[in-house]
Amino acid sequence: MEYKFKFDGKEYILNEENLECFFNDDENPINDVDEEKIIEILNNSDKVDFSKAYFNLACEKCQTGVEEKKKFFDFLGYNFYIFTKDGKYFVSNIEPEYEGSTFDKLYRFGKVDNSYLVTINVCKHCGEYSIEIEEFEL
Numbered sequence: 001m002e003y004k005f006k007f008d009g010k011e012y013i014l015n016e017e018n019l020e021c022f023f024n025d026d027e028n029p030i031n032d033v034d035e036e037k038i039i040e041i042l043n044n045s046d047k048v049d050f051s052k053a054y055f056n057l058a059c060e061k062c063q064t065g066v067e068e069k070k071k072f073f074d075f076l077g078y079n080f081y082i083f084t085k086d087g088k089y090f091v092s093n094i095e096p097e098y099e100g101s102t103f104d105k106l107y108r109f110g111k112v113d114n115s116y117l118v119t120i121n122v123c124k125h126c127g128e129y130s131i132e133i134e135e136f137e138l
Helices: 035-043 103-108
Strands: 003-007 010-014 019-024 051-055 073-085 088-092 114-123 129-135
Touching: 003 035, 010 114, 035 114, 073 103
Parallel strands: 019 129
Antiparallel strands: 003 010, 051 073, 073 088, 073 114, 114 129
8 A cells, every 4th residue: 555645746655665664652552553544544635735844863764964964854744633432543634534523523422532643754855754643632
């Protein structure tokens, strides 16, 4: 499974081969979410919009900018939320099923009990990427 997007005329492909790391919250991980599920969520949404991001650490794979002693390194980033019930995936805020809803509404009706922030960072140069999921109180 893969997700493709274009940024500044360059195509990026997120798949198993160029996944640098997948981090699911240490203290309270989502039981049924892995990198495949994240790719599936991205593919099922028309709201995904990567933007420029800068970090003080270079890409582990290509190390672009290290030789030039750059202080900041070019990445592309995207964030969205996942909502869970009893540690299992329920819906994300970028899916059509979520349209017109809010976490509070879903919580009030007992459909969800927790929220997580998903951060995807892609090296602008080589396309290596990471996925980080952190529990997030709304």
